[in-house]
Amino acid sequence: MSIRTQLLVMICAITFSLGFGASNALANKMPYYTLKKSVVKITSRGHVGTGFVVKKTPNTVYIVTAAQVIQGNDKYPAVELFGNQRFTGVLQYTEKKDNPRKGLALIAVRSKAILTRVSVLPLSEKCFDDFNHYFKSKKEVAFSYSFSGESSRWGYIGLTSPNRKGRDLTFRGVINQMNFGSPIIKGNDVIGIITTNGPSVYAASSLAIREFLVGIGNFSSQMSSGETIGPPTIEPTEQQFPQSGTSGIKSKSPPLFRDPLQMGGEGPExxxxxxxxxxxxxxxxxxxxxxxxxxxxxxxxxxxxxxxxxxxxxxxxxxxxxxxxxxxxxxxxxxxxxxxxxxxxxxxxxxxxxxxxxxxxxxxxxxxxxxxxxxxxxxxxxxxxxxxxxxxxxxxxxxxxxxxxxxxxxxxxxxxxxxxxxxxxxxxxxxxxxxxxxxxxxxxxxxxxxxxxxxxxxxxxxxxxxxxxxxxxxxxxxxxxxxxxxxxxxxxxxxx
Missing domain, CATH: 3.90.1580.10 (paralog of FGE (formylglycine-generating enzyme))
Incomplete structure (x- = not known):
């Protein structure tokens, strides 16, 4: 077994132990009631996108989305459920890639009210993203499920002409930025997530999602122990203070800081x-x-x-x-x-x-x-x-x-x-x-x-x-x- 293969097996094993695996309880066609409890609308500075739940702990729900759904340095995107319940999310991590439009982001919602309203959307159990397992030909169709801006409702999007480029998947389909971050479904499996569009619809595969989640610092160990994590630490800065009119001021400021909250996350800067x-x-x-x-x-x-x-x-x-x-x-x-x-x-x-x-x-x-x-x-x-x-x-x-x-x-x-x-x-x-x-x-x-x-x-x-x-x-x-x-x-x- 090659080193690369061993690594993929390890990632698969870790992520299944954390709850990112598939559920055999799902029917052959993923039902509507499952999706509406797992897929969420995300609003960041007026821009709307989609995301879906990948993990729940006793205090926190974790949602993955496309990086470009998050606008600028917005640390608190809004998360809205199918029934219009709205919560404040806390940005945990944004993936940095050569092409940032294809990156992923992780959001946490720390509210007991959301825990009973959402379900984890299981990722494909095909650890190697066996593309041929899902698509026997380019005529086959996959579906995405997200919030549709034109009709202001939730619904399916058909995706055709499947293709694979490394860890990325491409399709043909008519989408807009509101569909970024929505899951791609084939049968009863989530096989990817829409990240951007262009000549084609681009998606990160389920394996790429797992690698992203496992690669976030101590995310794996913290989640396996049922703990929550806060947003990235902000580096301290130094500033020059004026001297006129005020006595006793030193020339440099101490660092900026945020205090951690007991329920997870951090207070204001x-x-x-x-x-x-x-x-x-x-x-x-x-x-x-x-x-x-x-x-x-x-x-x-x-x-x-x-x-x-x-x-x-x-x-x-x-x-x-x-x-x-x-x-x-x-x-x-x-x-x-x-x-x-x-x-x-x-x-x-x-x-x-x-x-x-x-x-x-x-x-x-x-x-x-x-x-x-x-x-x-x-x-x-x-x-x-x-x-x-x-x-x-x-x-x-x-x-x-x-x-x-x-x-x-x-x-x-x-x-x-x-x-x-x-x-x-x-x-x-x-x-x-x-x-x-x-x-x-x-x-x-x-x-x-x-x-x-x-x-x-x-x-x-x-x-x-x-x-x-x-x-x-x-x-x-x-x-x-x-x-x-x-x-x-x-x-x-x-x-x-």
Whole structure:
């Protein structure tokens, strides 16, 4: 037996032991009710594709799809079942190939609600992808099953003229990008997955799928023990911090990081904000009375989320806790900032993160927020006194979303602390109670007390004029206030 043959046998044996094998219980023709519990619709930044379930553990469902279904660096694609139930997925791994259009991707959904609604779609038991076993001639037909965009329904797609090129399969058929990631079925076997189209319909064979799954780091051992895995680790970055107007800041930032969640996956990306002292309030003298007096505040080292909390992150929390998901006004979810959340909703999210990570998360105090937004500057914005054009998403800021809707997080350059969208996009709740003038409530999470019903939110929004998006500007609202221009970001204590 050759080394290559031994390797294929080994892969086959491993993957069958993990549950990627075939089921003899399937009928000669794979029934519709099996497919509708195994094939899912995937939406990534507005682009629709297909995927299917390859593994279930006590806490997690794993879905394979075509790599090009995942748009850009979208880490939280939406997963929708046949009955329109919608869940937030977490991207685990994307295959890198010479031709990325032919790669695969793996998504995890960590929700107890999905476990009883889906079934694993078994891969072909032909470990060597015996092409001749399935196709006696080029006249034979295979089928794919996916969501059809034209008819907005699920259905079969006929594939003819089968051919094999190494580990890839090719067919003739009429498909579109919504069919990428759908399983290819012959008889009662899944023999491949559609990856792309061109002159032909291209597919990765079932063996290629197995090799992809087994090759994902510790994926095999973790899944065999019933554990879950999180998305790839993000490498730390270094940034230069400004020195003007802020004392005690070191020249380089600590790494960006994400805390692992007990149920699997990771929390929002966080940046460590160095300790320092700054002047808080209306330094330029163009603001409102409640921005006075200008006073010196010292801030301990802490962490703040790089982006505003997104719909994907909040929806995942809502699914895990049975909380109602907020409306998105038809603008889209995914990596857009979550809106229509009250102070109470935002605080519940931070409490959940604290429980999941055993770290102390909270809404930022008003002082922490302004310190992070200034990032060493004494000007109206972290970049100067002029809002400029296309630096932020506000009413007259030159943004294509301005005065219309929220922008996807990270659409504009980060400030010197590595934080995006501290100016406009959505107002952001703080944990501080409101005051007509600064009287020390801005230094602590004073809004937690039941005696305070109004809490401060900061930063301006997509429909704000520039003067309301200044880093010193203050706004307030009742704890139960919800609005389509109001969201939040989070902070976390750093243990010294």
């Amino acid at each position: 966080m940046a460590i904000i160095p300790a320092g002292t700054f002047s808080m309030g209306d330094i330029q003298g163009s603001g409102q009375r409640d921005e006075q007096p200008v006073h010196s505040v010292s801030i301990k080292r802490f962490a703040m989320s790089v982006y505003e909390v997104t719909f994907a992150e909040y929806d995942f929390f809502a699914e895990m806790t049975g909380r109602k998901k907020p409306a998105d006004k038809g603008w889209g979810r995914g990596n857009r900032p979550v809106i229509n959340v009250s102070w109470e909703d935002a605080t519940a999210y931070t409490n959940w993160l604290t429980q999941q990570t055993e770290q102390q998360y909270h809404l930022p105090t008003e002082a922490e927020w302004e310190y992070a937004a200034r990032a060493g500057a004494q000007t109206e914005y972290s970049w100067g006194n002029d809002i400029g054009r296309n630096r932020a998403n506000c009413a007259v800021c030159g943004s294509k979303w301005g005065n219309k809707q929220t922008a996807p997080v990270g659409s504009f350059a980060a400030n010197p602390f590595g934080l995006h969208d501290m100016v406009a996009n959505v107002y952001e709740w703080t944990c501080s109670a409101s005051d007509k003038k600064y009287k020390k409530k801005e230094l602590r999470c004073s809004c937690k007390k039941s005696t305070y019903s109004y809490c401060v939110y900061r930063g301006g929004s997509w429909r704000s004029l520039p003067k309301y998006a200044r880093v010193a500007n203050r706004s307030m609202g009742k704890k139960n206030r919800r609005n389509n221009n109001l969201g939040f970001r989070i902070a976390r204590e750093i243990r010294e």
